[in-house]
Amino acid sequence: MPRPLWNGSLSFGLLNVPVSLMPGERKVDLHFRMLDSRNKAPVRYERVNAETGEEVPWKDVVRAYEYKKGSYVVLEPEDIQAARSDSKETVEIEAFVDAASLSPEFYEKPYVLVPNKKAEKGYVLLRETLKKTHRVGIARVVVRSREYLAAVVPKEHALLLLLLRYPQEVVDAEEYALPDAAPAKYRISAKEMEMARQLLESMTTTWNPSDYQDEFRDRLRKTIEKRIKSKGAVTPPPEIAEGDDEGAATNVVDFMKLLQKSLSENRRTPAERKSPAKKANAKKAAARKTAAKRTATGKATRKRARR
Numbered sequence: 001m002p003r004p005l006w007n008g009s010l011s012f013g014l015l016n017v018p019v020s021l022m023p024g025e026r027k028v029d030l031h032f033r034m035l036d037s038r039n040k041a042p043v044r045y046e047r048v049n050a051e052t053g054e055e056v057p058w059k060d061v062v063r064a065y066e067y068k069k070g071s072y073v074v075l076e077p078e079d080i081q082a083a084r085s086d087s088k089e090t091v092e093i094e095a096f097v098d099a100a101s102l103s104p105e106f107y108e109k110p111y112v113l114v115p116n117k118k119a120e121k122g123y124v125l126l127r128e129t130l131k132k133t134h135r136v137g138i139a140r141v142v143v144r145s146r147e148y149l150a151a152v153v154p155k156e157h158a159l160l161l162l163l164l165r166y167p168q169e170v171v172d173a174e175e176y177a178l179p180d181a182a183p184a185k186y187r188i189s190a191k192e193m194e195m196a197r198q199l200l201e202s203m204t205t206t207w208n209p210s211d212y213q214d215e216f217r218d219r220l221r222k223t224i225e226k227r228i229k230s231k232g233a234v235t236p237p238p239e240i241a242e243g244d245d246e247g248a249a250t251n252v253v254d255f256m257k258l259l260q261k262s263l264s265e266n267r268r269t270p271a272e273r274k275s276p277a278k279k280a281n282a283k284k285a286a287a288r289k290t291a292a293k294r295t296a297t298g299k300a301t302r303k304r305a306r307r
Contacts, residue, residue, distance in 0.1 A: 004020035005023070008021070010091045010113060010159070011090055012092075012126065014258040015126075018116040019091070019113045019114060019115055019159075021141075022113075023112070024109070024110030024160060062074050063075045089142075090141070091152065093139040094140065096135040098135060099135060099136045099153070105170050106164045106170060108148075108162070108164060111143075111161040112158055112161070113158070126159065128154075131154045138150075138164075143163070150164055
């Protein structure tokens with residue numbers, strides 16, 4: 001069972017529904033590592049100063065924006081923090097739009113909103129209302145420190161959170177040279193149109209996602225399994241699972257009263273926000289410690305490679 005990315009709330013009008021943000025996709029790509037062909041040792045990516053060739057410890061790495069070729073402005077951590085939204089654990093619906101008005105190119109990534117304990121009523125209320133009105137909610141949400149535009153969409157028993165691309169991220173198809181004249185200009189006859197329609201009809205079926213598999217991945221996996229049997233394999237160290245606390249809401253809410261108040265005031269009240277507790281990141285600390293203890297042999301090897 002995947003762990004939630006965060007526990008927060010889904011807000012619309014004056015109603016707040018406690019939810020957990022869960023992954024809506026499963027990564028199935030085959031990941032490869034680079035090895036030294038001489039001794040099959042893993043090849044690391046390292047932070048190297050472009051001028052001196054020396055490795056740079058994490059503590060000396062800063063973020064900068066290249067505003068013109070070779071010119072940078074350094075951003076302090078507080079600059080980046082100030083640009084982030086305060087609504088870190090809230091899906092705040094700002095408006096509702098017709099579901100058909102969202103073009104496919106705006107959709108980017110799916111998540112699933114799961115109601116916390118005793119929050120089912122508000123969840124079902126929103127889900128069924130969206131279904132009956134053929135609407136989707138347009139919201140803003142912060143996922144892994146970045147703020148996204150998102151759509152809250154009903155699907156069977158679930159509310160999906162679909163991250164959207166901002167308009168500036170979408171290329172207008174009209175920027176390209178497209179055949180925009182009538183079919184007759186391209187010498188397409190009525191008979192050809194009819195035959196194309198018949199072919200389309202003959203190939204039409206019901207959409208069933210399970211009918212489609214990643215055949216390239218399957219063939220590649222079989223090749224890998226064959227290699228493992230014939231050549232042996234290197235076993236990586238086991239991953240350490242990280243714990244995660246799950247929050248649950250137990251308050252009973254008068255939805256009718258909140259709905260009436262939302263309609264009369266025609267305004268939103270953002271959900272109450274709580275600053276998340278800072279947690280120690282052992283993995284980052286270990287990376288900094290490892291970077292500080294690079295051996296002279298590694299540096300000499302890189303210098304010889306540059307020659």
